[in-house]
Every structure is written in structure tokens, then in C-alpha cells.
Amino acid sequence: MECSARPSLSRTPLIRNSIYHKVLRSVSTIPTSEPSLHTNEKEDKIHQGDHYVKIPDRGLLELYGSDTVKFLQGLITNDMPSISSGGDGFYAAFLNPVGRVMFDSFIHPKNLGTSFPQPTFLVECDSRIIPEIIKHMKKYLLRSNVKITDVSSFYQIWNVWGNKINNLWWRNQVPNPSATKLHSGALVLKENIAEIGCRDKRYPNMGLRLVLPVDIKPTVPNSFTELPSKEYIIRRILHGVPEGIHDFPQGEALPLQSNFDYMGGIDFRKGCYIGQELTFRTYHTGITRKRILPVQLYHEGESVPTTLELDRNSNFPLPPPSSNITVLNRKGRPVGSIGTSYHNIALALLKLDIIQNNDLVVDNGQGEKLRVKAFIPNWWPKVEDGKDTEEKPKETAVVI
């Protein structure tokens, strides 16, 4: 068992006069021989253009005190020192000691202006399990100087996306726009549409995530229009971005299965944190056999979907979260489970070697077996043909 963030040396075969340039990484078992169906790169019709939405079901805990950075560093999968002096927040997971996901979260430095660095952070997580998160944190608090307060009622989280978002996040504010040249040493002010927030990097085009006081709307140009909160959920499903208690049932999924690696939520170089041991070992030596993917639900007798197509008129009963997905007429263990669902689409944790199967079914909770068709998000890292599971470290001979 490794405890520190160093790969065990004994596993690396020593070859004289050669240097390994590549370290083994975890691979996913996506079958590469047959073409898999990918999600559409284009946004849904309603999501095209510049938009902003209120993100539903998110709460915030404020952590304040001199030990906050050290305390969170021991609890999360991402690297606190990188945001300890303020700036943008990041995505991270809280794991339990055996390495399973307890909660997904964003950690936002509460940029307090000139009085920073005062270590104050907002931990953004599912609002429906705030008491459990506080309990989880308090277990490890001991004598740490950290105060935990539920501040959910003071803030609203927003998602802003579209082509123009780059001009909203830390734009330069030139003091005199008509001047052709600034004199040397001129200060160029930078302006931001929110003090607290970040670029949401889980999916490349996800957009900005803003934490604003509860009564304030994002100040965006006229080209941006507000969409109802449910569009956030739909967009999340269409692009395969899991979030909250339905996609991460507490203490069940592993962080790599939950795409935290693809979504930039894990720093594999940081030192010990709760659950690191298994996560780190899987990354270097293991294979990830399951992942969370977008799926389309349809009825028996309908043709198998070839593109992930949202049907906003669809309102059939949906399977409750954590419903088992099975292969039709095959006995044995379930091959996956359902997470968030809306209209005719859902997120599902599925075994990757069966995702091309057209006989996947899930019970809708009322006795009907819905068909499940899985799609691979187009933004996932591509696995090239032939260098899948058996990838060997490449050697470069060095003459000494």
C-alpha cells in the first residue's frame, strides 16, 4: 500500500541506459474496434447563443480560520495551495477513507479585497445534504482553527455560457479606450463580473460559474438571456457532466468512475488526503471499467437512437435515481445505474465494455422496462486504436 504521492519504485522495471518518459496511467475500457456513438458537439437549439441560468440545488458552507487551507487539503482531491491566496475556485471531490466519493464540490476562495489573504473559502455542494457535509467535516476538525457556517441563504450560484464569456471574466479595463498607446508603467485595471467564482472546466464549454449575493443577477451584455434552471440540468446531462446527490450517491462511486479525472477535479501530485491511496493506485496501475455517461431512454419497439436527441415533449415516468440498469434477458449483476434524469435523457454509471449494447434496460419505477442507449461525450480524451489497455512505457535509449 502506498501512502505518499510517489509511485512505488519496485514496480518500475529497471533497464540499464534507458529512461522512462512515460508513466503508466489508468486506462478506460472503451472498445475501440467498433465505432461508438458520441454526443453532438453542437449545443441544443435552446442552449445556443449566450445564456445564463440559476443553478438549482446548490448550497454553500463558509470555512474561516487560520487552518482552513490545511484542513481542506486533507479532505479533498484537488490541491488547495493553488488557490490559497485567492482567485478562481476549482472543482474537487470529498472521498471517504476507502476512496469512494462522498460529495462533489467547488471550492471558491472568498476574495475579500485588500484584506486578503484571509483564509476564507466557500465550499459549494448539493444543498440537500448540507448537514451530512458539516458532519463529515466536523469529524476531522479536532483542534483545527476552522469555523464552518452554512451561508447558503446569502448566495445564488449562476452558470453563464456563450461565445462572449471570455470578455466577462477578468477583462482588461483600459482607462482611456481612445488612447493608442499607454505610457509605460500605466496600470490597467482588471474587472470581473463576480468576486467569487471560476471557469467551470468540467466540460470545456461549460462556461462560467458565479457565486453572487442572493438578490443580484449577473451583469451581462444584452446578448445574454436567462433560461429556466431546468435547462442547466438538461445541458449538464447532454454533455455528460454529473453533479449532486443523484449522480454521486454518497460513498458508492469511485472518483475515476465519476470522471473527476476528466473534469479536472483531481490533482495526482498532491500529498495525502482522505481516500488518496486507492485513487492514486488506480490512476497508475488500474483500469477504469465504469464511467458516468449520458444516455437516452426510449420505449420498447421504438428504433434505437443514433444521436442523443432531447425530446422536450417527453414526460413519461422516469426511473428513480440509483435504479439498476441490466442487460435484457441476462441474469447476473446490474451493469450500471441511473443518476439524474430529465425528459427522455439521463446520466448513468455504466460498464464501458457494454455501452454499445442495444439491449440495456432500466425499470421506470412503475414496472415498465425502458430501453437505455449510451453515448460517449465528444469532449472525452480519445483513446487511439491499438494502444489501449496494453500500453507499455516507451523507452528512450540514452548513452551514458
Place this chain on the structure above:
Amino acid sequence: MHIEITDRAVKQLKYISEQEKNSNNALRITVDSGGCHGFQYFYDLMESNSFKEDDVVFENDGVKVVVDEISLGMIKGSKIDYTEELIGSQFQVSDNPQAASGCGCGISFEIKV
């Protein structure tokens, strides 16, 4: 609420006192959050005349081990041992009845709920 100090730990602490020519040494054991299993043991040498209010002192053959109240709740019933292994020689809390599992190096542990 008892903590056993093994003969090996006694021997090592006496050896340290001898080396440092200071018979006032005591071993402080603290539990704090950290490590891959959530909680971590910390070991410090201290002057045995600088106890704090909530400290509990255990003694074996003149050797003192000091544990504060918060930490004691999580290591009571354990043995304080000194191990010499390939991975390194160190003081170690072993057979902790409160620990559900531990990491390979024995420094980090998970607490039973």
C-alpha cells in the same frame, strides 16, 4: 482509559534521554486530522515539566508518555511501541481499539464510528 508503553518504547526513550543527557524527556502523542485515512499520529519529544492542563501522563519504568484529552479519546487502550523495520524505525501506536483501518506506513488511520 489506559495506555500501555511497551518495553521496546521504554528502552528507546531511555536511550534518547541518555543521548541528549536530559532525564526530563517525555514523548507527546497527538492525533490530528490528516493522512490518507483521515487521522494521523504525531510524535514529539517534550520537557516533562511543561505539561498543559488537559494532558494525561502515562508512566512505565520512569518513562513518560503525554497525551492530551482530545487525542486520548482516539487512542485509549492502545500500545505505544517502538518498531524497527525496513521502512524505518519509529514510535508507533499499535492495537488501537478505536482504529477501523490504517494505511501501509501505520501513521494514518480511520476511526470507528
